[in-house]
Amino acid sequence: MFAVIxxxxxxxxxxxxxxxxxxxxxxxxxxKITFDEVLMLVDGDNSDFGVxxxxxxxxVEQARGDRxxxxxxxxxxxxxxxxxxxxxxxxxxITGIARA
Numbered sequence: 001m002f003a004v005i006x007x008x009x010x011x012x013x014x015x016x017x018x019x020x021x022x023x024x025x026x027x028x029x030x031x032k033i034t035f036d037e038v039l040m041l042v043d044g045d046n047s048d049f050g051v052x053x054x055x056x057x058x059x060v061e062q063a064r065g066d067r068x069x070x071x072x073x074x075x076x077x078x079x080x081x082x083x084x085x086x087x088x089x090x091x092x093x094i095t096g097i098a099r100a
Contacts, residue, residue, distance in 0.1 A: 003097050004040040005055050011039065014055060014094045024062070024088035031059045033092065041099065052100040060091040 002015040008023030027033060038053040065087040073080040 001041075001043045001097055003038050003042070003053065003055055005035045006037045006039055007035055014097075016094060016096055018094045019060065019091060020094065021063075021089050021091050023090070025059065025090045025092070027059050027090075029059055029061050032095075033057050033059060041097070054098050054100060055094060056096050056098070057092040057094045060093050063089045063091055065089050 002013060004011055004013050006012075007025070010023070012020050012022065014020060025033060033056070035055040035057070038051065038055060039049070041048045041051050041053050068085045068087075070083045070085065071080070072082075
């Protein structure tokens with residue numbers, strides 16, 4: 001059994017005991033979290049779209065992604081700009097999928 005959930009503007013395929021990395025969610029390590037926006041639920045040969053279901057998980061850690069460098073240079077103008085960015089991420093362990 002697996003489900004497709006939507007969080008942080010992205011979609012994730014999840015099953016029980018999966019670890020996924022999503023955009024920053026509020027909470028600390030060990031907190032329980034529920035994803036109510038389930039787009040698809042697949043159980044064997046049955047696949048249901050837009051069904052009322054929920055996916056529960058536990059926050060494993062709050063982390064930061066790899067550094068991304070944005071470097072811009074304009075040729076022959078003596079102009080350049082270098083900026084770095086690290087995305088805030090949350091690692092979630094999926095504990096269960098329940099049909100409502």
